[in-house]
Amino acid sequence: MMKTQTADTVIDAKSFEAIAHLAYRESGLQLAVEKTSMIQSRLRHRLRALNISDFENYSAFVCSDEGRQERRHMISALTTNVSHFFREKHHFDRLQKCVTRDFLPRLRNGDRVRIWSAGCSNGQEAFSIAMSLLEVAPDIGEMDIRILATDIDSTVIGFSKAASYPDRLTSGIPNELLQKYFVKRTEKEETVFCANEKLRSLIRFNELNLLSEWPMRHSMDVIFCRNVVIYFDVETQNRLWPRFHQILHPDGILFLGHSERIADPQATGFETDGPTTYRPMNASGQISLEPRGQ
Ligand SMILES: C[S@@+](CC[C@H](N)C(=O)[O-])C[C@H]1O[C@@H](n2cnc3c(N)ncnc32)[C@H](O)[C@@H]1O
Secondary structure (H helix, E strand, O other): OOOOOOOOOOOOHHHHHHHHHHHHHHHOOOOOHHHHHHHHHHHHHHHHHHOOOOHHHHHHHHHOHHHHHHHHHHHHHHOOOOOOOOOOHHHHHHHHHHHHHHHHHHHHOOOOEEEEEEOOOOOHHHHHHHHHHHHHOOOHHHOOEEEEEEEOOHHHHHHHHHOEEEHHHOOOOOHHHHHHHEEEEEEOOEEEEEEOHHHHOOEEEEEOOOOOOOOOOOOEEEEEEOOOHHHOOHHHHHHHHHHHHHHEEEEEEEEEOOOOOOOOHHHHOEEEOOOOEEEEOOOOOOOOOOOOOO
16 A cells, blocks of 8 residues: 655656656756756645655556556646746737738738647747737637647646636736726635636637647648747757747747747758748748848
């Protein structure tokens, strides 16, 4: 019989290595030895949930065939899901210029526009994109434009689908937009803001591991992949860039997080087009609004 796990169960070096190897293989996440205590505390509730006494037994279980389902919980526990509404506002300003100058004429011609929030966490990025679109064109939901928002973590996808944000998570939303696009409610004695139907109908949330096959059939016009690859090593990042290039429309845009860069953009077919902004090389220039190389 398993012993009851105590709050201070520590991870041994061998179990750490096995878990780190598994997390890397499954999701690209790099677990640094310096972060051992954080990783330990993030995983302790998994030991409790499974009534497993120590990390040695946990790592053996999660690495086994029977542990397949637990791997998803483990990845969910290990991912960092911090996000904010309108994080790095300049990307949303840039998006609005694209909508006005390029997307609306195309949409009014019956064309399709697709925007991908890759690594969307709790959905703040996708809802910020949706608000940006609606602020430019309130009738945009009637056209063929959709936001695909994906994450490896099923917990955040469930949260995003519910679209109900506690007051403390709404700080990035300007008051005017909060009034316009969210309904204030009380849930379990807490004030929450629920995204209204106009916002929700623009977005499809789905679970997707960026390292696995992508099921999308159409090209993307804009990809937001911000504050995700920072947790990957260069090798994993370098495997991702050509895939983004391949799925991006020739005039598309890729936004990365403020501390993320494509190490060698030219080698992967990209050129920089503003701060942490990339576009495929040899694009027609239709939606480039900034002088090149900024
Ligand atoms: C820090 S959040 C970034 C959220 C949002 N993009 C932003 O910038 O605010 C990083 C997200 O990437 C997700 N993630 C990590 N590895 C992933 C992978 N292999 N595939 C898909 N999503 C992944 C995590 O689950 C987490 O929700």
